[in-house]
Amino acid sequence: MVISESQPPVEGDATSKKAAKKAAKAAEKQQKKAEHKGATTQNEPAEPDISEGKYGALKMIQSNGENRDRVYVDVKDLHVGLEGKDVWVRARLQTSRGIGKQCFAVLRQNSSTVQLLLRVNEQVSKQMVKFVGNITKESIVDIHATVAKTAAPVESCTVKLVELIGLQVWVVSSAKPQLPLQIEDAARPETDDPEGLKIRVNQDTRLDNRVLDLRTPANQAIFRLEAGVCKLFRDILTDRGFVEIHTPKIISAASEGGANVFTVSYFKSSAYLAQSPQLYKQMAIAADFDKVFTVGAVFRAEDSNTHRHLTEFVGLDLEMSFKHHYHEVLDTIGQTFTDIFRGLQDRYASEIATVGQQFRVEPFKFLDPPLRLEFPQAISMLREAGVSVGEEDDLSTPDEKLLGRLVRAKYDTDFYILDKYPLAVRPFYTMPDPNNPKASNSYDMFMRGEEILSGAQRIHDPDFLTQRAKHHQIDISKIAAYIESFRLGCPPHAGGGIGMERVVMLYLGLDNIRKTSMFPRDPKRVTP
């Protein structure tokens, strides 16, 4: 088939529009046949069907030019202003039940639902009502219907004031009859009801059938909000002059000492998966990019089967040169968090509310500017609460959680910065505090008592870095390239890395990081 060059089929020119219309007419004729076929496959008796050609299984949409001009209305946009209008809607059939001469169905599109009513009358045959009552749940349907006001608000749908009175019903893609989980079960609210014997769907069943599980309103909202977190992170930093970079995931040497690193076969040799983009962020700083961020996969070969560990997650990383004090960076990161929290509150209120309908979500509290405590203050608070903890010890996870509650009670915030960690518990490249030999210029940040960022001023002086590495008994030959990169002139800098899934989990107050990773990876799961 060689199309003449004198008639390039460029979109939108008059010739092709005319052709399209002609094709559409022909297609309509053809569809009538297909529809007829759809209707007769129902094995109805020979009794004449007054709805013939108005329902059935649509043949596979293969882009043949049919119905290109048809305008569809989104479920969320159905409102009383459309009363009496005939509209086309493409949505999932969430439920459908025939009662005598009527059929009630619920149509779902993302998180929005509307009621569909079919009643046997002079236009709708009982065959058609039966057909619709038999469509499998979760099938995608094209509905032609009249918008009607409801007598009383439909409490079970998000669109409450109107319903659809069906005129045509076509199955675009049918779901199999036996689904591995029911959306209504997966979407059921978590309540405190101790008598609650409601059917719930366990996590592995959800994750094994993630395509279905993701269709719940809460999941639709969670992952839209997650996209929002990334967008806010990037937009806020770009506005502050940061440059986005991309760092390699395949690296030649384990970035943090070799433990917990995945090995990759690399042609005739082997390589590793990066546990952090830190080295590359630092190189970008030494290469004059001044302020950089990167969003990408980070890998940890850690055999931790907890509610908050993944073997692969999305890191929101940033690094920034500063003039004289690392608090220039710490303040920038803190303000970035505050701006993200405010952005979520302002722009994702409906998603937060949707998640709240399934999971009990305590609203996330934060201060502006954020609260910054120093490590010794944390120790004091914990000791006052009866916990015995050393001044140079790192905080245990339970201590961090307790501290989160103490901070919340005292300062009314779910987010805070803990500055000045003991030098002894931080990596060798951490800049020591110049005023206190036991402290360092490093910080963690917490949401609801769980760490979501760890960061520090990095040592930018190669000789001092060597000295600190030796103090940590690190084999200097193995980090020679890292140290060498600071012999090319490097400004003082600091940064940190944020776990995206943790931020979303903790912001929403969810109990498991698998709820905020679309296709989570843990030591026991690499599918789907």
Add this chain to the structure above:
Amino acid sequence: MVISESQPPVEGDATSKKAAKKAAKAAEKQQKKAEHKGATTQNEPAEPDISEGKYGALKMIQSNGENRDRVYVDVKDLHVGLEGKDVWVRARLQTSRGIGKQCFAVLRQNSSTVQLLLRVNEQVSKQMVKFVGNITKESIVDIHATVAKTAAPVESCTVKLVELIGLQVWVVSSAKPQLPLQIEDAARPETDDPEGLKIRVNQDTRLDNRVLDLRTPANQAIFRLEAGVCKLFRDILTDRGFVEIHTPKIISAASEGGANVFTVSYFKSSAYLAQSPQLYKQMAIAADFDKVFTVGAVFRAEDSNTHRHLTEFVGLDLEMSFKHHYHEVLDTIGQTFTDIFRGLQDRYASEIATVGQQFRVEPFKFLDPPLRLEFPQAISMLREAGVSVGEEDDLSTPDEKLLGRLVRAKYDTDFYILDKYPLAVRPFYTMPDPNNPKASNSYDMFMRGEEILSGAQRIHDPDFLTQRAKHHQIDISKIAAYIESFRLGCPPHAGGGIGMERVVMLYLGLDNIRKTSMFPRDPKRVTP
């Protein structure tokens, strides 16, 4: 050290400001000492130095509170309006040469440069001039200087109308004396001059010393523009209702048949690195996200050592459900490219110009709406040009390049869409053309004659997908999960994947993809 809770050191309160001032004063005193030390390490004779305390090596910046209030001016912001003003600038010393009682230096910040002049006078000692003349290239310096109008424009600097008359010069971070490459060599324009015997830096030397190489004005511009491509891609799609998703890189089965895939050791088992996020994008569509995009690492274990292959690159991927025709998607992708090209033109003109100073860049031409050709038209054009090519053959890389030139000559565009590829050359999941058994609903997109996107309508019907897979002699049991995901109801959809580095390379007309990957990975390179 336990800080009393009654005085939390929250940023910005009056107490801590006072304290900071006090600390700053103390620090100043201390710095004077350090500066003195810096000056005397020059081994000058006992002759009194009138510049003592005004130059030297600054002690390592460790965030001790010194100089926190000092305001710095960016090099690009130096202008005649500041004439006579004393300013602080932190920049790299690009070059420095002492001539008798004077020293001329060039300071560089990102892509901006300014001249610094030091002259022996009643404030500047010859020891100080000598010190500055000896600072190693690429060291980072703090300069206190008076802004002065230049007698004639300084053609060798980006700031031409003013220069800096040095008052204080402090080395913040010194570079080693022997650098593996010189920035001026790495930044030298590529000219057509056949006599050109200018020193160039070869690619491996550049990549081995990427931190230095990235400091050239062209590289500063390339990677800022690359960040722009990602930002435009995401912003344009987000505005069109797309949702950003994150897909796993570690997968349990090779996504495209098992060839060219990297194997990862995964605890006691093994897994693979994803060659494409396609399966996950399609699952997101089946999960009601409607329109999705994802930006992330993509891996190809292909032993191709060419100018345009990487083993790890950044994929800009999108997938979109449509109502009746895959051109709904094709048009969206085409318009996204046009919008990106226009955004680059409008917002990155200065970066494009900077790259053009080193590399000969023909401006990138595009049409709005973009040109769409059908495969048979391409075959005709190639045949007219004397190339023998079959109607059902895929295009070879040289044919694609030639076609790019033919299209450019005929339609005056460097970007076009080639639609309706032969079914035989596309993967099994590609939807066949309903009107032509030899064609398919698939497309590639090209920039300057090189493919930068491949996409198609995917088969969303499980039975037809099974039939097509069998036709391709694919073992159905190995793709059972993929096929099964369409039994849960899935709308018709199409999409495509874009190689980010290729887009930047081809937009700028560069000759090698390693120029647009910050830390490129190929079969022979996994460092730095």
